[in-house]
Amino acid sequence: MSMRELGEWTVRDAGFREADVLANGNRMLIGNGYLGYRGTVEEADASDMAATIVSGLYDRYGDKWREPVNAPNALSVRLVAPGDEPLTLRSRLLASHEQALDFRYGVWSRNTSWKVDGVTVTVKSERFASMDSPHEMLLRYTVETDGKIALRMQRGIDCAVRDINGPHLGAFEFAGTGGDLEVTCKTLELGIPLRVRSAAATDFPAAPAEPAPPKKGEACFRAEYLLDCLPGISYSLTVYAEVSAGSDPDAGMFAPRVGPFDGMSGEFRYREALARHKAAWDAVWADGDVEIEGDDAARRALRYSIYHLQIIAPRHSRDLSIPARGLSGQTYKGAIFWDTEMFIAPYFLVTDPEVAKRFIRYRIKTLDGARRKAAEYGYRGAFYAWESQESGDDACSHFNVVDVFTGRPMRTFFRDKQVHISADVAYAIREYVESTGDWSILDEGAFEVLVECARFFMSYAWYSPTRRRYEILDVTGPDEYHERVNNDAFTNRMALLVFDTLLEYADGLEKRGSSLPAETYAKTGFLDELPLLRDMAENLYVPSPGPNGVIEQFDGYYALEDASLAEVRSRLLDPKEYWGGGNGVATNTRVIKQADVVLMLNLFGDEYDGAVKKANLGYYEPRTEHGSSLSACMYSLLSCETGDSAWSYPFFRKTAEIDITGESKQFAGLIYIGGTHPAANGGAWISASRGFCGFAVAGGEIRLAPRLPAGWTKVSFTARVRGVRHKITVTKDGYTVC
Numbered sequence: 001m002s003m004r005e006l007g008e009w010t011v012r013d014a015g016f017r018e019a020d021v022l023a024n025g026n027r028m029l030i031g032n033g034y035l036g037y038r039g040t041v042e043e044a045d046a047s048d049m050a051a052t053i054v055s056g057l058y059d060r061y062g063d064k065w066r067e068p069v070n071a072p073n074a075l076s077v078r079l080v081a082p083g084d085e086p087l088t089l090r091s092r093l094l095a096s097h098e099q100a101l102d103f104r105y106g107v108w109s110r111n112t113s114w115k116v117d118g119v120t121v122t123v124k125s126e127r128f129a130s131m132d133s134p135h136e137m138l139l140r141y142t143v144e145t146d147g148k149i150a151l152r153m154q155r156g157i158d159c160a161v162r163d164i165n166g167p168h169l170g171a172f173e174f175a176g177t178g179g180d181l182e183v184t185c186k187t188l189e190l191g192i193p194l195r196v197r198s199a200a201a202t203d204f205p206a207a208p209a210e211p212a213p214p215k216k217g218e219a220c221f222r223a224e225y226l227l228d229c230l231p232g233i234s235y236s237l238t239v240y241a242e243v244s245a246g247s248d249p250d251a252g253m254f255a256p257r258v259g260p261f262d263g264m265s266g267e268f269r270y271r272e273a274l275a276r277h278k279a280a281w282d283a284v285w286a287d288g289d290v291e292i293e294g295d296d297a298a299r300r301a302l303r304y305s306i307y308h309l310q311i312i313a314p315r316h317s318r319d320l321s322i323p324a325r326g327l328s329g330q331t332y333k334g335a336i337f338w339d340t341e342m343f344i345a346p347y348f349l350v351t352d353p354e355v356a357k358r359f360i361r362y363r364i365k366t367l368d369g370a371r372r373k374a375a376e377y378g379y380r381g382a383f384y385a386w387e388s389q390e391s392g393d394d395a396c397s398h399f400n401v402v403d404v405f406t407g408r409p410m411r412t413f414f415r416d417k418q419v420h421i422s423a424d425v426a427y428a429i430r431e432y433v434e435s436t437g438d439w440s441i442l443d444e445g446a447f448e449v450l451v452e453c454a455r456f457f458m459s460y461a462w463y464s465p466t467r468r469r470y471e472i473l474d475v476t477g478p479d480e481y482h483e484r485v486n487n488d489a490f491t492n493r494m495a496l497l498v499f500d501t502l503l504e505y506a507d508g509l510e511k512r513g514s515s516l517p518a519e520t521y522a523k524t525g526f527l528d529e530l531p532l533l534r535d536m537a538e539n540l541y542v543p544s545p546g547p548n549g550v551i552e553q554f555d556g557y558y559a560l561e562d563a564s565l566a567e568v569r570s571r572l573l574d575p576k577e578y579w580g581g582g583n584g585v586a587t588n589t590r591v592i593k594q595a596d597v598v599l600m601l602n603l604f605g606d607e608y609d610g611a612v613k614k615a616n617l618g619y620y621e622p623r624t625e626h627g628s629s630l631s632a633c634m635y636s637l638l639s640c641e642t643g644d645s646a647w648s649y650p651f652f653r654k655t656a657e658i659d660i661t662g663e664s665k666q667f668a669g670l671i672y673i674g675g676t677h678p679a680a681n682g683g684a685w686i687s688a689s690r691g692f693c694g695f696a697v698a699g700g701e702i703r704l705a706p707r708l709p710a711g712w713t714k715v716s717f718t719a720r721v722r723g724v725r726h727k728i729t730v731t732k733d734g735y736t737v738c
Helices: 018-027 266-288 296-310 339-351 353-365 367-376 420-436 440-460 489-511 516-524 527-539 565-570 597-603 610-623 631-642 645-656 678-692
Strands: 003-006 010-014 035-037 052-059 067-070 073-081 085-087 094-102 107-116 119-129 136-145 149-158 169-177 180-187 193-202 220-229 235-245 290-293 462-464 469-471 696-698 701-703 714-721 724-731 735-737
Touching: 003 296, 010 018, 035 119, 052 235, 073 119, 073 136, 073 193, 073 235, 085 107, 119 149, 136 149, 136 220, 136 266, 149 180, 149 193, 149 235, 169 220, 180 220, 193 266, 220 235, 235 266, 266 296, 266 339, 266 714, 290 296, 290 678, 296 339, 296 645, 296 678, 339 353, 339 420, 339 678, 339 714, 353 367, 353 420, 353 440, 367 440, 420 440, 420 489, 420 696, 420 714, 440 489, 440 516, 440 527, 469 527, 489 516, 489 527, 489 597, 516 527, 597 610, 597 631, 610 631, 631 645, 631 678, 645 678, 678 714
Parallel strands: none
Antiparallel strands: 003 010, 010 094, 035 052, 052 067, 073 085, 073 149, 094 107, 107 119, 119 136, 136 235, 149 220, 169 180, 180 193, 193 235, 290 714, 462 469, 696 701, 714 724, 724 735
16 A cells, blocks of 8 residues: 655655556656656556657557657666566565655655565666756666575667557667667658667666677667675666757767766766756746645645646747646547636746747647648638647647547547637737747747637638628637537637737737738738638627626527536436536536536636626536646636636646645547646646745736735745846735745
């Protein structure tokens, strides 16, 4: 039985259960934006889902879904006891096990013991993915015994990695001598080269046997050490690993490099690299931390959430984004969703605007993919992918869920009808410009993105001559349980934002003397469409509050069965059953998956009064299943504005602790969707800063409206606005901005 503990800067798990292997892989993930390394022990194999996920590297095997590439494991180490018995967590000889993550500095550690022929063998190790040098990982692995025993230590590069839809690598080549191993290979689909190097030094006299390439049927390139262990003596191995994909010059790909241990001991090299790594983390936390006084649990959970955002921030690249499951594995195809723009970007926008700018550059880079998707469906402009990978083409399948009863793929309309994604991209551009004052991103291509997103909605919308208005029909909003609806309030309001933003920024650029609008209109042939754009901006229908203040989520929503959430849940015949789609238990009811109208009210709060917000919160929350990790933070945020503390704080805690507890949906139908939850991590920050502190930026000015939960005495955080770094402190009585 395991026991989990969250310390000030540490999450710790003691004991061992089979279920912990998968959960701790996510919970104790380390990373640096370039790669993520799951929280598994060194002797873990493919069955444990050990993984090294490289940012932006994808592959497709046969006709299966494309997904991120799992690189060969460069930190593979195992001990073998007399009688050729491997010492693993499942061994009958296991005596104790504890592993921990220091999320202040992204350092994973373990302490595991086995009882072998009356001798206690203990392994202590720690590792980190360098925040200072993104291609590097380092491991310090120490063996101690309380008696004399002969052990074999095997370390190497394990190529037998687990894939959901693989294999993804081929053309393996092996090179090595002594403690230096190297594997080069290529992805199968596009032939992208991948290089994994693992160099080692020992603080004991035994030299490894000369490594040999794996034999046929084997997949691990190993070097072996013979340890004649004596009590009270430590036998330490230091491993330096380097992972690089493509022809990245920063990684020294295909170029000779001085060995990392030349002229220094393994321990010295490790400590020196760790010091640089920690200094880089100190710089990250200097701007990225949020300090909460009066609530230790909330402070720890929020910092843990922020840690998970920082280890997937693509600082190594100018135009990469963050996938929906970060770098924790291959679920959700490693795709970039709207999560990044709406839930992750707000944190980086005020703590590290350059990272937020990378997200926009990614959408600029993938504009042609969005154009191809629009053309595929017979529309014009840019229809951004629901599940976007490196080219911007949509990785989302038409059959994205499997029926639990028949095993058959179910037709879903995520790919076809979640058109709001193009508006979400435009929203992120607007938020970036408003917060930073940096109009240069428009020159880099963001203005053209706005033009093409507007053009898409112009071609998608319909004009009703009897109602004398434009409508947006046949869409799926954030509430995915109700597909193919008309006039979804959130989608329509977001489309209007696209139109207004393009017109406003075109006018602003022209007043600045910029020729960018005219040049872009000429390039795209958009000039003749401007009159239609203005007409649609004036006459696009956006659902408004009814007599009771509630905004109907979409046309016909009120005609659905108003069954309670408990009643709908009781109709499930299988816990993994999908609630939406054509025959889901929620499809013909008013029960919704996640914040939809409530999300709109948060984004456009200045357009609605407190009575409307309170009415919609009270109406929709009891009907919301919160089947998405994106939901709770939006209810927390609106609850803060309406003064409903019964929901605001619990929803914040639920969001901030999702990757600690592991209490989230692991399946959509029969499809595994586990992993970390970056959008919830960002949502925790949104709840704390925008919700409890009332933080907002309007016209380049900071606004604050303190509404701290009971027990919170002070919140401090950093915000960079229009190039100026501010230290913000909020108490129950007021605030300071320095």
